[in-house]
Amino acid sequence: MLDGLGTLAGNGHIDVLWQPMSPDLETLRGGGEEARLLCGRDHQWWNTFAYEREWLEFPEFNDFLDPGSPVHNRKKYQWEIYERLLRREMSGLVMGSRVLDVGGGVGRAAVPLVRRGCDVLVVDASWTALKVAWKHLAEASPGSYDIAWADVGKLDFLCGKTYDAAVAFEVLCYLRSPGVALRGIVDRVKPGGWVAFSMENKLGAALADPALKGYDLLKLLGDDRVQIEEELYVRYFSKEELRKMAAEAGLSRVRIVGCHYIADGPFNKAVSESKLSKRTIRTRLRAMESVFSMSPVTRNLARAWLVVGVKD
Numbered sequence: 001m002l003d004g005l006g007t008l009a010g011n012g013h014i015d016v017l018w019q020p021m022s023p024d025l026e027t028l029r030g031g032g033e034e035a036r037l038l039c040g041r042d043h044q045w046w047n048t049f050a051y052e053r054e055w056l057e058f059p060e061f062n063d064f065l066d067p068g069s070p071v072h073n074r075k076k077y078q079w080e081i082y083e084r085l086l087r088r089e090m091s092g093l094v095m096g097s098r099v100l101d102v103g104g105g106v107g108r109a110a111v112p113l114v115r116r117g118c119d120v121l122v123v124d125a126s127w128t129a130l131k132v133a134w135k136h137l138a139e140a141s142p143g144s145y146d147i148a149w150a151d152v153g154k155l156d157f158l159c160g161k162t163y164d165a166a167v168a169f170e171v172l173c174y175l176r177s178p179g180v181a182l183r184g185i186v187d188r189v190k191p192g193g194w195v196a197f198s199m200e201n202k203l204g205a206a207l208a209d210p211a212l213k214g215y216d217l218l219k220l221l222g223d224d225r226v227q228i229e230e231e232l233y234v235r236y237f238s239k240e241e242l243r244k245m246a247a248e249a250g251l252s253r254v255r256i257v258g259c260h261y262i263a264d265g266p267f268n269k270a271v272s273e274s275k276l277s278k279r280t281i282r283t284r285l286r287a288m289e290s291v292f293s294m295s296p297v298t299r300n301l302a303r304a305w306l307v308v309g310v311k312d
């Protein structure tokens with residue numbers, strides 16, 4: 001399916017899984033009535049449906065690793081937050097460490113991981129995101145990378161493969177069965193390896209997300225999921241629920257911390273894209289975020305919870 005793009009990579013150690021791991025993914029990529037019917041049967045796919053449409057309408061917003069993207073600095077800042085919160089785990093990754101990046105999108109995590117020397121497998125349901133990730137990964141070294149066009153809830157195709165670590169940033173909350181998906185991810189990690197994932201937090205999302213503007217906020221605060229046809233399907237979790245989910249998936253020494261209070265969070269309006277282009281400002285904002293995450297007054301306003309644990 002990605003014929004012709006192989007030359008973009010050119011680092012010679014890629015084993016791209018060109019075919020979709022399930023026919024549903026091909027249907028979603030095509031959009032149209034068949035894709036709508038599929039999403040009607042399984043609401044989690046509304047995200048992928050909307051995402052593929054966004055790629056047609058707003059490619060510059062979706063390809064935010066491109067420095068010309070209007071949200072490039074915002075997304076970079078958010079990545080720096082994840083990287084900082086996971087610095088202990090990241091520092092354990094060495095040349096050749098194998099990392100699974102599920103729902104990896106355009107490669108926001110995979111590119112810096114390859115730059116650290118890791119061998120990364122990016123799994124995603126969006127063909128277009130993978131195509132763009134492929135382009136960005138081609139410029140990353142010295143590690144290597146692979147791509148799989150697959151549903152993160154069905155990682156059986158990786159049976160027999162194991163990883164030193166796995167990341168799933170901003171993806172599991174969009175799945176029908178996030179706990180099952182998390183178990184599938186943890187199964188692929190070696191004992192002693194770590195898994196990090198982030199999930200949307202209801203209060204932070206309600207205060208920040210423009211997609212939720214038309215949604216009845218009272219209903220939102222009473223529900224644990226939002227379903228907007230052709231737009232969004234998202235589930236929210238409290239820290240307690242996430243702790244339980246992580247333990248049930250086989251993770252121990254679990255740490256959960258609030259993040260994204262500012263960019264794309266409740267205090268989004270406080271920063272502009274141009275301010276975020278300055279490293280000193282990003283450093284100062286990160287310090288503010290860490291105060292927000294510790295204060296009992298603000299910590300529950302996080303847009304997302306970052307969870308990290310070690311496989312037993």
Ligand SMILES: C[S@@+](CC[C@H](N)C(=O)[O-])C[C@H]1O[C@@H](n2cnc3c(N)ncnc32)[C@H](O)[C@@H]1O
Nearest residue numbers: 103104105108124125126150151152169170171
């Ligand atoms: C909000 S983006 C996050 C992307 C990336 N992890 C990052 O932090 O930049 C969510 C990603 O999850 C992918 N996704 C959503 N549902 C999926 C599923 N069931 N299986 C695989 N990928 C999925 C989307 O295609 C999209 O690339």
